[in-house]
């Protein structure tokens with residue numbers, strides 16, 4: 001099932017490129033010269049070192065005293081050391097320890113860091129803070145001193161020392177992977193999996209971990225190289241295996257004594273160590289170049305921070321008065337009353353939102369970007385972003401309270417979601433068949449074959465004629481319109497009674513938009529579904545909605561039936577929105593320049609204490625600046641405007657000329673009669 005968009009831009013770029021990359025991840029990295037060299041060299045070193053006892057020409061302690069410090073020859077391909085021992089045999093015998101102990105270090109580091117990152121990303125801010133503080137303690141410890149202390153306590157057991165090193169660097173691994181896990185968890189298909197009722201463990205295993213694979217691989221390859229160097233460094237300092245057991249570090253230390261007289265002695269071991277470290281780094285680079293999401297995730301976090309975090313902690317603003325009339329609808333399946341949503345620092349994003357939804361009808365939530373439509377919609381399913389929560393009010397679904405844990409039981413089964421970005425709402429890792437049959441089996445308790453039959457039926461229901469081919473496809477093989485149809489089919493897997501559609505046609509081109517809208521209309525007509533449609537397109541709302549709630553700066557400023565709100569808008573903001581609507585009715589002149597509403601929506605935390613629209617309103621007076629609670633009597637019916645009565649008596653209309661609309665020369669304008677505005681203007 002698809003879900004609400006949180007970060008469309010991030011989602012778009014990640015999904016547009018990831019499916020193909022991820023499925024062909026390793027081969028793509030290996031096709032790069034650096035990646036191919038790195039993988040081949042590491043594999044060669046591993047195999048050659050582990051099998052050295054089978055093929056080495058000499059035992060590691062076998063001495064050829066007549067040929068001490070010999071240069072390469074037929075008898076000794078890489079020469080001999082000061083005791084006449086064969087360097088080739090010793091280098092490859094010594095290779096097993098650094099390679100295997102570095103691998104052990106990685107297993108320990110990722111074995112601790114990865115689960116901690118997944119837990120911290122999933123459990124929320126408090127758990128994340130506790131884990132992060134603990135890992136900071138680990139990071140603050142002096143690594144080398146600690147390792148020397150461990151060696152002092154347990155002796156030169158390099159496998160144990162490297163495992164301890166793994167524990168210490170698990171903190172750094174955690175820090176990197178936490179950011180990636182948090183970013184992945186914000187993707188739509190992860191929300192979709194949660195809506196589909198997957199347990200946290202399965203969400204992590206099926207959706208989050210695969211998306212982190214590239215970052216894990218890149219980090220692993222880099223840390224492997226570092227592990228080799230630390231291992232050799234410890235052996236260089238004398239903390240490696242005791243002579244005559246060979247170790248790279250000791251061989252380099254031994255060679256350093258002969259640097260001037262016999263410089264060749266340094267070359268083979270130094271070169272093998274250097275090339276092995278370079279190989280690990282080359283492999284890491286190739287993996288990163290094939291499309292590491294880490295970079296995007298960092299960018300995403302910054303983008304999210306910019307979008308979400310207010311510049312300063314604001315003073316609390318007066319709450320908008322509740323829309324008291326809407327929730328009294330006795331037929332309603334969903335009654336939202338005085339809903340408030342706030343960030344943890346107290347900044348309110350949505351206040352006093354109330355509306356009711358009748359069965360088999362479509363309610364449109366409209367308003368400019370940033371007015372709180374998505375936050376309102378996400379509240380219904382408890383899918384608010386981290387750090388944002390419902391701070392007041394109630395959401396009653398068929399008489400049951402959804403706030404608290406109530407939303408979990410209805411997610412997917414009774415209330416489902418479709419999103420703005422269909423390509424992002426589908427997990428690029430899985431075929432359409434898998435993504436449809438999994439929730440069908442879970443929700444309907446049927447077997448695999450039956451689930452596939454139902455999936456094909458759902459695809460047919462959403463207008464897909466070649467269901468079998470689409471079932472076999474992966475998301476990146478679908479067009480936007482097809483992907484949105486699949487998302488709608490996904491939403492229907494749990495046989496929901498309410499569909500929340502967050503701008504379901506915004507990402508589609510105009511002809512496909514019309515198809516999707518008519519599909520939604522048909523679903524309402526044929527199945528009795530109710531829909532909450534989030535949109536800023538008044539044409540779409542007029543086309544499909546029975547009721548409309550207009551939102552501005554976190555509050556519903558006007559609500560009512562679609563014809564009454566759209567044909568006879570009563571709130572100046574609704575009038576202004578309609579005035580700025582780029583849809584031109586047939587027979588009316590085409591504007592040269594589109595009308596706009598002056599100014600911008602005040603961000604959360606900077607809402608005026610009185611009417612939030614007052615600074616942009618043509619009809620604003622001093623009274624509009626007064627806090628609403630003191631003037632509750634002016635909140636009449638569904639219109640949150642203190643001048644509502646006055647304006648409606650004067651038949652006031654929004655003057656689009658005043659805000660920049662121009663029509664073609666000679667064309668008739670539809671400007672309101674001066675006397676209509678006169679009675680209502682300042």
Ligand SMILES: Nc1ncnc2c1ncn2[C@@H]1O[C@H](COP(=O)(O)OP(=O)(O)OP(=O)(O)O)[C@@H](O)[C@H]1O
Nearest residue numbers: 307308343349368369370371372373374375385604
């Ligand atoms: N994670 C978050 N943390 C803090 N503030 C947020 C967060 N997500 C959204 N906001 C803020 O909440 C307000 C309402 O956002 P919301 O996404 O609900 O608006 P919207 O009307 O749906 O806009 P759009 O049409 O662009 O989706 C905006 O000011 C937005 O910046």
